[in-house]
Amino acid sequence: MKKQQRLWIGGLAVILFLALWEAAMPLGWVKVADVSRPTLVAKAFVELTRTGDIFRHLFVSLQEFFIGFALSVVVGVPLGVVLGRYRYPFLLLDPLLMALYSTPRVAMMPLLVVAFGVGYGATVAVVFLGAVFPILVNTAVGVREIDRIYIRAVHSFGGTERDIFTKVLLPGAVPPIITGIRLGVGRGILGMVVGEMYAATEGIGQQISLYGNAFAVPELIALILVVSLLGFLFVSLIRLVEDRLRYRRMETEA
Amino acid sequence: MEIKTLYRRNEAVVLGSVGLIAFLVVWEAVSRLQWLDPVLISSPTLVGVALKNWAASGALWRDLGTSLFELVIAFGAAAVIGIPLGVVMGRSRPAEYAIEPFLWMLYASPTVSLWPLFIIWFGIGMKSIVILAFLFAVVQVTINTFAGVRGIDPMLIRCARSFNAGRMDLFFKFTLPGALPLIIAGLRLAVGRALIGVIIGELFSSNAGLGFHISYYGAKLRFADFFASLLVVVLVGILATQAIRIVEARFARWKA
Amino acid sequence: MHIEFKQVTVAFPQPDGGSLIAVENFDLQVDKGEFVTIVGPSGCGKSTMLLVADGLLRPTQGQVFFENKLVTAPGPDRALVFQEFALLPWRTVEGNVMLGLELQRKHTPSQMRELVEHFVQLVGLRGFERHFPHQLSGGMRQRVGLARALAVNPAVLLMDEPFAALDAQTREIMSEELLRIWEEDKKTVLFVTHGIEEAVYLADRIVVMSSQPGQVKEVIRVGLPRPRSLAIKDDPEFVHLRRHIWNLLMKEVRWQVDGRGKNP
Numbered sequence: 001m002k003k004q005q006r007l008w009i010g011g012l013a014v015i016l017f018l019a020l021w022e023a024a025m026p027l028g029w030v031k032v033a034d035v036s037r038p039t040l041v042a043k044a045f046v047e048l049t050r051t052g053d054i055f056r057h058l059f060v061s062l063q064e065f066f067i068g069f070a071l072s073v074v075v076g077v078p079l080g081v082v083l084g085r086y087r088y089p090f091l092l093l094d095p096l097l098m099a100l101y102s103t104p105r106v107a108m109m110p111l112l113v114v115a116f117g118v119g120y121g122a123t124v125a126v127v128f129l130g131a132v133f134p135i136l137v138n139t140a141v142g143v144r145e146i147d148r149i150y151i152r153a154v155h156s157f158g159g160t161e162r163d164i165f166t167k168v169l170l171p172g173a174v175p176p177i178i179t180g181i182r183l184g185v186g187r188g189i190l191g192m193v194v195g196e197m198y199a200a201t202e203g204i205g206q207q208i209s210l211y212g213n214a215f216a217v218p219e220l221i222a223l224i225l226v227v228s229l230l231g232f233l234f235v236s237l238i239r240l241v242e243d244r245l246r247y248r249r250m251e252t253e254a
Numbered sequence: 255m256e257i258k259t260l261y262r263r264n265e266a267v268v269l270g271s272v273g274l275i276a277f278l279v280v281w282e283a284v285s286r287l288q289w290l291d292p293v294l295i296s297s298p299t300l301v302g303v304a305l306k307n308w309a310a311s312g313a314l315w316r317d318l319g320t321s322l323f324e325l326v327i328a329f330g331a332a333a334v335i336g337i338p339l340g341v342v343m344g345r346s347r348p349a350e351y352a353i354e355p356f357l358w359m360l361y362a363s364p365t366v367s368l369w370p371l372f373i374i375w376f377g378i379g380m381k382s383i384v385i386l387a388f389l390f391a392v393v394q395v396t397i398n399t400f401a402g403v404r405g406i407d408p409m410l411i412r413c414a415r416s417f418n419a420g421r422m423d424l425f426f427k428f429t430l431p432g433a434l435p436l437i438i439a440g441l442r443l444a445v446g447r448a449l450i451g452v453i454i455g456e457l458f459s460s461n462a463g464l465g466f467h468i469s470y471y472g473a474k475l476r477f478a479d480f481f482a483s484l485l486v487v488v489l490v491g492i493l494a495t496q497a498i499r500i501v502e503a504r505f506a507r508w509k510a
Numbered sequence: 511m512h513i514e515f516k517q518v519t520v521a522f523p524q525p526d527g528g529s530l531i532a533v534e535n536f537d538l539q540v541d542k543g544e545f546v547t548i549v550g551p552s553g554c555g556k557s558t559m560l561l562v563a564d565g566l567l568r569p570t571q572g573q574v575f576f577e578n579k580l581v582t583a584p585g586p587d588r589a590l591v592f593q594e595f596a597l598l599p600w601r602t603v604e605g606n607v608m609l610g611l612e613l614q615r616k617h618t619p620s621q622m623r624e625l626v627e628h629f630v631q632l633v634g635l636r637g638f639e640r641h642f643p644h645q646l647s648g649g650m651r652q653r654v655g656l657a658r659a660l661a662v663n664p665a666v667l668l669m670d671e672p673f674a675a676l677d678a679q680t681r682e683i684m685s686e687e688l689l690r691i692w693e694e695d696k697k698t699v700l701f702v703t704h705g706i707e708e709a710v711y712l713a714d715r716i717v718v719m720s721s722q723p724g725q726v727k728e729v730i731r732v733g734l735p736r737p738r739s740l741a742i743k744d745d746p747e748f749v750h751l752r753r754h755i756w757n758l759l760m761k762e763v764r765w766q767v768d769g770r771g772k773n774p
Binding site: 002005006008009010012013014017088091092093094095096098099102103104106107108109110111114115186189190193194197205208209211212213215217220223224225227228231232235 | 265266269270271272273274276277294347348351352353354355356359362363364366367368369370371374446449450453454457465468469471472473475477480483484487488491492
Binding site: 147149150152153154155156157158159163167168171172174 | 584589592600612662
């Protein structure tokens with residue numbers, strides 16, 4: 001019952017918003033050029049897909065995203081496990097990681113462009129920087145929160161440090177790792193757009209910047225919607241994995 | 255013995271400082287030994303000098319003031335609008351269902367890509383920057399406030415009802431205090447996001463503020479000054495977050 | 511002599527610089543095949559003794575010997591059963607019972623599967639092999655813990671308040687089950703509990719400990735015949751033993767409840 005209500009009322013609100021938006025120009029509230037209308041946006045969307053250009057840019061962007069994201073997993077998970085397991089490395093690195101996390105990635109763009117090259121290189125770097133932190137932090141916290149009793153159990157049966165990693169820490173941390181990956185995807189996509197907006201010759205972000213600077217509002221909004229949809233898709237997929245995992249594994253209460 | 259106990263109590267700070275200092279030493283060494291291009295990576299000493307010059311010329315305080323001003327307005331607006339919004343969402347399910355899609359859109363879309371639109375609508379200048387930062391922050395505040403209000407232990411509500419608490423009392427004596435920890439946590443996260451919004455806005459189109467300083471020197475490849483401004487931004491972020499942490503500690507002491 | 515504790519003292523350093531003496535001058539000799547229970551009030555260090563016997567904790571002073579060899583680390587000859595079960599939540603019953611065998615690296619996969627099947631049946635969990643811990647009751651989970659420990663064929667079973675997390679009725683049934691399983695093999699068992707009835711019911715000998723710091727107060731031999739059913743709890747000898755231990759411990763507990771320190 002509640003779920004239906006949620007869909008109904010939410011849907012109604014969105015429709016109302018779209019209707020008001022559509023009517024805003026004729027009603028004289030704002031100028032078309034400024035705000036555009038849902039119909040124009042839809043037209044722009046159709047036009048973009050028709051010419052096929054958008055798919056080329058999407059392809060480039062997704063490439064950058066997946067490379068950067070894969071890197072962030074490859075770096076973030078093992079590092080997170082180590083930081084979660086051993087206190088000293090964590091305490092030593094914590095301020096540095098915090099400082100890196102607090103720096104807006106956009107601000108680092110000049111440096112990243114010079115270091116890794118315009119377009120591809122810098123964008124991959126921004127995606128990496130965006131996604132790696134949630135993955136790292138969630139992995140570390142997940143490992144740290146694993147009940148010590150499991151480690152003691154493995155110890156008591158003669159397990160080595162390696163056994164603890166393979167039989168307790170990694171399997172035990174899988175749910176938080178997946179959560180970290182989900183959070184990282186959002187930030188990664190944001191990074192992809194921002195990176196391309198700043199300095200790229202191809203890609204969705206670059207297109208956004210292009211249309212934005214040309215004040216082509218319908219196209220701009222259409223592109224923004226595409227990016228949001230993409231993010232929504234990825235996050236939903238990962239949520240599915242998360243839910244299935246949680247069902248299978250439900251942690252036992254003490 | 256004394257030193258050992260002192261260490262044990264402040265271990266995090268000690269080790270954190272050690273890590274930080276080690277990093278600075280390595281950075282300086284790598285730069286001096288030219289293992290990486292010193293023009294690109296600069297060095298702690300060069301950054302320190304740049305910072306000193308920036309401060310001495312007075313420009314630092316001006317830029318800092320501009321950014322802080324924008325930050326305070328954006329953050330204040332986010333709190334003033336976000337908290338009541340979250341409360342309304344928390345108390346009324348229809349409101350929650352109606353507002354949720356828009357909140358989600360704001361959260362999930364790259365807000366920064368709306369920047370060109372902001373220029374069209376609000377012009378280049380402080381207005382757009384503040385609004386961008388506001389949007390960055392308000393989502394966080396609203397979501398956290400909503401969670402706080404919604405997450406009130408139903409047992410407590412039952413208790414309040416059994417004491418015949420009226421709706422006003424119920425809200426101000428039970429719901430709001432109970433939601434406070436999450437609300438303040440939301441504010442803590444929001445201030446960081448607002449700062450990022452301010453910096454991004456200034457980066458893209460401004461002639462004042464920390465973000466501008468970053469883009470200006472970045473474009474000129476003067477990385478010492480560039481890092482100096484990054485440093486200031488990070489420090490502002492840490493200070494702002496810590497300030498709210500202190501408030502959090504006072505008002506959320508009872509939460510496990 | 512299977513296990514020997516020689517003047518074992520365990521002290522834990524405190525954050526304020528001092529140290530807390532958990533156990534002091536613990537002496538005990540356990541024979542092969544003996545079922546020894548350790549009973550005492552909370553905080554008397556009895557669980558600490560088990561950890562020392564397993565090699566998970568180093569004594570601050572004194573030594574523990576197993577078959578006349580110094581104990582310094584966990585080994586295949588001793589297996590621990592935990593109060594909180596300590597079952598890996600992401601493994602099935604089978605997977606959990608297999609854990610100890612996996613870590614031993616002595617058997618082939620098919621050998622391990624056979625052993626797992628045998629012990630799952632022994633503890634009465636046939637049919638539940640594919641279940642996850644969260645689908646089992648407390649008593650069933652502890653049976654898994656027991657099966658896991660037995661599967662590695664240890665010479666000594668170390669049990670740390672294994673039934674403390676169970677409700678009273680399940681507890682009684684489990685202790686009877688435990689004796690049934692133990693009768694098959696008659697391993698040496700060190701069983702820690704703060705239930706006096708449980709201690710008397712299960713044991714050949716009972717070590718009564720005092721607390722703050724933990725010390726051996728008395729060692730009592732239990733002459734009751736085996737095998738024992740729960741009905742033996744009405745036996746006059748049983749009642750006598752129970753009363754005796756209760757009297758010994760009552761003073762300890764009273765001191766704790768009143769909040770006073772140790773008597774000189």
